[in-house]
Every structure is written in C-alpha cells, then in structure tokens.
Amino acid sequence: MDMSQTKTVVVDTVPESAVSTRNISKNYGEVEALRDLSLEFPRGQLISLLGPSGCGKTTLLKIIAGLLEPTSGEVEVNGKTVTGPGPDRAFVFQDFALLPWASVIRNVSFGLEMRGVAKSEREDIAARYIKEVGLGGFENAYPHELSGGMRQRVGLARALSVDAEVLLMDEPFSAVDEQTRRKFQEDLLGLVQNENKTFIFVTHSIEEAVYVSDQIAILLPRPSRVHEIIRPSGFREKGADNIRRDPEYLDIVDQIWASLRTYVE
Amino acid sequence: MTNAEPTAVPGAPFGAPGTKRPLPSRALVLKIVSALILFGAWEIAGRVPVSLAFPTFLESMGALFRMAVDGTLWTAYAETLQPLAVGVAISAVLGIAIGLWVGLSDFFDWLFSPIFIVMQAAPLAALIPLLVLAYGIGLTSKVLVVCIMAMPVIVLNTAGAVRNTPESMKEMGKAFLASDLSIILKIIIPAASPVIFAGLRLGISAGFIGAILAELKITPTGVGDIITYSRSIADYPSMYAAIFSIILLAVLFLNLLEKTEAVLFKGNQRGYVSD
C-alpha cells in the first residue's frame, strides 16, 4: 500500500473540491499511463492539466468523466465516488464529436434528449446556448457547413446546455486556427466568471494554460506524475488585453518551459 | 435583421454560403441522356447486326409492348416477383438485424461472419442442385437462391459499418448519458446507414440476379420461362424484352431505395465531416 500521500481530514459538509482524484493509476497493458496520481480541483475554478503529449492528460480526464476505469484509485465528484458518466459532468471533445447527420440544434440538444427533456423544451434551451456561444442563426446548419472553430462552439454549447457543475475539456482549442483560439480563450475567461462551474481544461500549450487558468497542474511522463501546481494570481484582473504583456504572466510561461524542456525531444 | 440570415461570427469565417449543389433536374437530364445513348448504341448494334441473335432496341421494345398487351408479361411477373419479394424482404430485414448483431458483438462475429463469407464466395450454380434435393423445386428453393445472393453483402456491409462507428461518437454518447439502446439507435445506426444502404443496393441487385437464376436453373417459370422459351424458338426480341424489363425493374427499385434513404436519413446526402 502506498502511504506517501498524507490524508486530509475528512470534512462532512460540502467538500471544498468539486473533484478530487485519489491515487489514480492506469495501465494500458504494458503501458503505464498514470501512476498514483492525486489532485484536488477547487470549486468554481479553471484548472489546467498541462504536459507534453503522451503524459496521460486525456486518460486522466476520461477517468474523471467516468469513460475509463482506473486500474486503481478513485475519483470523487462532490464527495461521491465516480462509477461512470454522470449528470454532474459534461465533456468537450478535442475532435468535437458532433453527429454529422444532425443539425446544430439537434447536436446541442443531444445531452438534454438523453436526459429525457421534452423536444420543445430542449430546443428552447439549446437555442439559448447556441446564441450564447455566438452561433445564432446557424441552428439548422449541419456540421460540415461550419468552420472548425464554429464546430467547437457547437461542442461547447452542447456541454453547457446540460448545466453540469463540472466541465471537462480535452484540448478543445487545439484543432482551431490561432485567431479563433485567442477569441476562444477570451470567451472562456468570461465563461469561468459568469457560469458557476468548475472547469478542468487539458492543454499542451503553455501560453494557453497560463492565460486561462486559476491553477495549472503540470504533468510529467515516465512515470506520469504531478510535477508541480502553479497558481497564477496577480494578472487575472488586468483585463484580457493586458494579460499577455504582464510580467508575471511572462515569468510563469518561462518557468513552466524551464521545467518541461527536458521532457521534449 | 431577419434571423434566417446567418449573422457574422467574430473569428469564425463562414465559407461561401451561396454555393449551390447541382439541381436535381440536371441529374435527371443526365440520366435520360445516358439512357438515350445506350439505347441508340443498342439500336445500331442490332441493325449492323452484331449477331443474328441480337435484336434491335425497337424490335425488343415492340416485343415488350406486345407481351404487356397480351398479358404474358404480367402473369410472368406475378410468378417471378414471389421469390424475389420474399427473398429480398427476408434478406433485408434479417441481413440488417444479423449484421447489427455481428457488428456489435465479437461473439456473434466469430459465430456468423464465416458463414456469410463462405456464402458470398460460394459458386451458386453448384449449390442449386443441393437446394433442389433438399427443398424441391418449389418456392422455398427459389427464395433461398435469392437470399444466398442478397444476404451476405447486406450482413457484411452492415457489420463492417457498425464496427467502424467512430469511437469518439460512441464516447460522446456515453459522456452525455445515452443508454446502450440510445447509442445503437441514435449514433451507431445513423452513422452506419450510408454503408448499410450501399449494402442493401448491392444485395437487392444480387437478389434480382438470383431470382432469374433460380428460374433458369430450377424450373422455368415467370420471366425465366419467357427467356428460356423465346430463346428455344429463336424469338430473340421477346427474350431481350424480358431481360430488359427485369433490369428496368431493378433500376426503378434501387432508385426508390435511394429516395427512401434520403427521407429517412436526411443528413446522409449532406456529406460528412472528414476532419
């Protein structure tokens, strides 16, 4: 048994963390994707999982989503152990995972449909979130008629429309162009402020992580582990435009690069 | 500002909303033109003549008209359509059901796939005597011939398409709390439907061949009888008229199937997101 992890005192009110992972290990046959990983995800914050590709970010996110079983360890969401996907979590996929034969509004209302919400009600809700992500007017368009950035907005609206407390995002902006990505990052900051949700955000971009995160968990491979947790604080209130020029922002980017560079071939 | 006009989305360019697909009437014109060319070539080949046993297009159409008027054609089809309709219906329903099953379960894949692969590869003409031995010369044998021709490609296409449903779409379904049944009905089947329909088209064409083959090889009845009989008395226009009518029927039926697909799965003609 592994005893290196100090146990925190058991609290019987609503826990501080929306999500906690306890001593998660995951093996794919011979490949050890995660080993004994413990992390806390505070409520209402955006926490990034940052690390080189292959270090197990997607694996960890899917374990939290309940899409993958850990080999050992457990995940708690609001103090309840995760045994599978649940209404408290929604997922935004790297490849969007839209249904190509369904219109934007049907794609966005898919989660509500699976929850048994009546058609007219779910389309009302979906239409509202389609407007919120800036796709008003495209309700009846099909995914192949949209640009990559617009498709991911559909994926985002689908995840928002089920009103889950935890949003799991797997490199959601990696497949969109640079300009769109910047706009997305700004919008995401607004979303974190306005929606009372916990965001777990996987990225391999250092700048992106520092720009959007309240906390950054840096994951390193071989064996996969949490290397350190960084909490950018000083520049969040300076406004979207000034963050990228802020000295603290630039320092943190440098600092992260310094710890990651040895792992990049 | 009307809502129908897409509003510009910052940072999200929308490419050429005005691009139109070719009008359906143009496709129709093309079909008619290619049919005319084909019939023209047939007429010329018949007039040259390529062979004494090869009638012209107009002669064949004359024979077709004659058979339609005197009722031979309709009595023949009343006979031929029985094994064809029964066999195609069984193949489509059972074929898709088994295909879904095989595609969804490794066990049924292991159990059934070899049977259908063998069925697809088997030389049917060699099997017909065995079928006749076991089931006689009646409807059963003919239905079986149609099924042997039609079913394997339907099963194998359906199974393959089901197995190839993108993993990320199924994962999306699970993440948004879809039940296993919903994942099959709302994700796997729509995703597989273009390939299932392609299998149906191939299977049904093969079923038509099977129905005629059964009538030529088991007992001459229906359209097969017209072909056999008119060849034996050297009435080649009637023989070609019968062959032409069965091809025409197959083409019409496949077009009907295409329309059905377009109604059932509207997204299928809209192209797929490839990236």
Ligand SMILES: Nc1ncnc2c1ncn2[C@@H]1O[C@H](COP(=O)(O)OP(=O)(O)O)[C@@H](O)[C@H]1O
């Ligand atoms: N289904 C799988 N089967 C086998 N190995 C896998 C599978 N999924 C991921 N892996 C391996 O696990 C490791 C972590 O993968 P992943 O979580 O996708 O990393 P990341 O998202 O950080 O790039 C990688 O070495 C990858 O090759």
Ligand SMILES: [Mg+2]
């Ligand atoms: Mg990944």
